[in-house]
Amino acid sequence: MILLLPSTNLSVPSPAERARSVLARPNPATVTSSDRSLHLTGPVCHTTPQGEVTLLVPDRHMVLAEIGAGTLEATLEFTDTAPVDLRDSTRSLLWINGTLRVPPRSEARNLALAVSDQDPDERLLDLGHGRTMVTLAPDLVVHSDHDGCHLITPAEFAGAPADPFGRWEGPWLRHLEDSHPDVLWGLVAHCPEPLPQGRPRPLGVDRHGLRLRLEGPEGDHDVRICFRRPARTPDDVAHEVQQMAGLLH
Incomplete structure (x- = not known):
């Protein structure tokens, strides 16, 4: 790059900020566990103030059956794609390794309210109306783009702001x-x-x-x-x- x-302004978003911004955009994702890989088309993603990632997925999506009533150790890979039709549309890749679970309905509603306080998003209204919340507690975050491959701690990820224009x-x-x-x-x-x-x-x-x-x-x-x-x-x-x-x- x-x-x-x-001008004299040379500021650029940090790797953690770029990682948070990937989640704000409707990018495709893949959930990979020890047994299988499942594709998510443009999941609705947010990040809580504590750094937990929430995803709204269709009620009957296979990932819900994969998690079941417990938890699932998995890696989510997000492909950050350009919004215009370029010869090579991939801008960056984001991997988040951690624990997936399906919170109870009351907890999911509280998480949605906590997210909407900082990031009002009408898509959160789909919770309970064809969409189910899945949460991911990150253990490891890796962001790769033109600037290289960056290892981001969960604390850095939680503390970074997403770009306001995502x-x-x-x-x-x-x-x-x-x-x-x-x-x-x-x-x-x-x-x-x-x-x-x-x-x-x-x-x-x-x-x-x-x-x-x-x-x-x-x-x-x-x-x-x-x-x-x-x-x-x-x-x-x-x-x-x-x-x-x-x-x-």
Whole structure:
């Protein structure tokens, strides 16, 4: 990953923050135990203040039968995929090893309320209406992306914030790709350093900057363009991007 310098801000999300942000997005997951692997399509994931991961899965999903009335030692693998159709859509991988269980209904409701206090999400309303909660108590967290493979302790994972634009990212990047290709080319044209040849595609965004992928005949090149200061709102993100593309003066 190339870090560009349109400003003096070089902040990037920590590995623990990136791991937490993967869970906020509707990424596919695989539950692997000693006996079998089960696929989860876009499970609804949250993290409690204590670092326990909650997942809402369909009531009749096979993972519920696998856990049964007890617990299950398993590894959850999340594949963080780009929200636009890239040649290589995988951005990162997240593995969480720990203990799975199905909490009683009353405990599940309390966990959902505790999560919604910090992260209001209307999808939590599906609990008890076609969805059942499964919890995972992490023992080990590993996040792998362009920056390498990072071992994250449960305490680091629990204490890290997810990026505030995690759920907003997908629709916004698709809108940027479909409706504003001029902005993407403007970002390339106004970069302070020469970039590899290729079509600019939106790869990711967080409060610290925007990531582009340049798809060229010689391969793909990922570029990170840092914001001048961390964005606090979606309007901040749009303003930073437009200014770096030379659309604002």
